[in-house]
Amino acid sequence: MKKFTKIFAVILVIAIVAGFAACSNKNNGKDTDNKESSKVIGLLYDAGQDSSTTAIAEAKAFLDEKGIAYKEYTGTTVEEVSLAVDAAIADKVAAIFTPSDNTIMTAELSIYEKLAEAKIPHFTGADSFALNGAYLGYGVDYANLGVETANMVAEVLLEGKDTASLPVKTFDNGTATINTEVCAKIGYDFNEISEKYKPFCQAIKEITTSEAFKDDTENNPAAKLESGKIGAENAQKTYTVGICNFVDDASLNQIVGNIKAQLDKIGKEKNVAFEVKYDNCNADSNVLSQIIAGFSADKVDLMVGVATPVAVAMQSATEENKIPVIFAAVSDPVGTGIVASNEAPGSNITGTSDYLDTKAIFNLILATIGE
Numbered sequence: 001m002k003k004f005t006k007i008f009a010v011i012l013v014i015a016i017v018a019g020f021a022a023c024s025n026k027n028n029g030k031d032t033d034n035k036e037s038s039k040v041i042g043l044l045y046d047a048g049q050d051s052s053t054t055a056i057a058e059a060k061a062f063l064d065e066k067g068i069a070y071k072e073y074t075g076t077t078v079e080e081v082s083l084a085v086d087a088a089i090a091d092k093v094a095a096i097f098t099p100s101d102n103t104i105m106t107a108e109l110s111i112y113e114k115l116a117e118a119k120i121p122h123f124t125g126a127d128s129f130a131l132n133g134a135y136l137g138y139g140v141d142y143a144n145l146g147v148e149t150a151n152m153v154a155e156v157l158l159e160g161k162d163t164a165s166l167p168v169k170t171f172d173n174g175t176a177t178i179n180t181e182v183c184a185k186i187g188y189d190f191n192e193i194s195e196k197y198k199p200f201c202q203a204i205k206e207i208t209t210s211e212a213f214k215d216d217t218e219n220n221p222a223a224k225l226e227s228g229k230i231g232a233e234n235a236q237k238t239y240t241v242g243i244c245n246f247v248d249d250a251s252l253n254q255i256v257g258n259i260k261a262q263l264d265k266i267g268k269e270k271n272v273a274f275e276v277k278y279d280n281c282n283a284d285s286n287v288l289s290q291i292i293a294g295f296s297a298d299k300v301d302l303m304v305g306v307a308t309p310v311a312v313a314m315q316s317a318t319e320e321n322k323i324p325v326i327f328a329a330v331s332d333p334v335g336t337g338i339v340a341s342n343e344a345p346g347s348n349i350t351g352t353s354d355y356l357d358t359k360a361i362f363n364l365i366l367a368t369i370g371e
Helices: 002-026 050-066 078-090 102-117 127-131 142-157 180-186 190-200 250-270 285-297 308-317 358-369
Strands: 040-045 069-074 095-098 122-124 136-139 175-179 203-207 228-231 237-245 272-280 302-306 325-328 349-351
Touching: 040 050, 040 078, 040 102, 050 069, 050 308, 050 358, 069 078, 078 102, 095 358, 102 122, 102 127, 102 180, 102 250, 122 127, 122 358, 127 136, 127 175, 127 203, 127 250, 136 358, 142 237, 142 250, 142 302, 142 325, 142 349, 175 180, 175 190, 180 190, 190 203, 190 358, 228 250, 237 250, 237 285, 237 308, 250 272, 250 302, 272 285, 285 308, 302 308, 308 325, 308 349
Parallel strands: 040 069, 040 095, 095 122, 122 136, 175 203, 237 272, 237 302, 302 325, 325 349
Antiparallel strands: 136 175, 228 272
């Protein structure tokens, strides 16, 4: 009898300890093993992408404050991202959040169908994700960002403004773009869900799945993603501009197209021309270095870096020659050390930011799945 009592006491102690551990895990947003009855949000991103660092940190802080569980899923290639999504589906997450992450953007066309089949809404930090099949893209108007980037190029080259004191341009990112096909497949009514979102965003747009935004280069050849001379035909002066894109991405391509179209417009208005040298490094750091070295050898008047990795590389490569750099679509210029501050960049580099209002997009997520 004493032996049985001792065995029972040991079992009771183990049970109490296990119960306490379960309670601890339930209150830890990062550990979801014991949260079968609660909603878990998946955070899908590439841990090596600077553009994701701040947004993911803000997402975790927001969810921790709300006491909402989350689990992280990462990948650096399309295959790894696809496997990460499979894991998220197996974990039955209620929704997935991705910031303006170029790696996930590249993989979106490969993952959106299985997420829709699993009825998991994918909330993302750019409308190009929704174009490629994500449920929702929230953020800046990249066409306008491209236009404003070109305007900054003109301010530096035509007006002689100093990049060190030319403030970084930020934008209102209160537009939610919903993929109506995916919306219906998940089982949401577009009109009902739009009503839920109205308090949390300034505009709601509809989109359907496609590989790229509508090509308008037939009407505006200057917007083509290629090198060439644009602007006035009989220009009084020609400026050489080197533009490097990070990867073949719908949003980034849209930015480049609008930079070129706006420079063409400015050139014709001001009777100047722009000799554009365009290239895409396809996320290859070695190729990126070669492209920038080529721009320097060609003695371009200004460089344009599209996306954070390109901006960082251009900043480093121009420390000595001081060729002015205008970046486009850098989510956190200060956090990545590209500028001293948005108001006073402090060196030969400034540009446009696509900073994501993480709290706003999580308000949309919670309006969809409930807290």
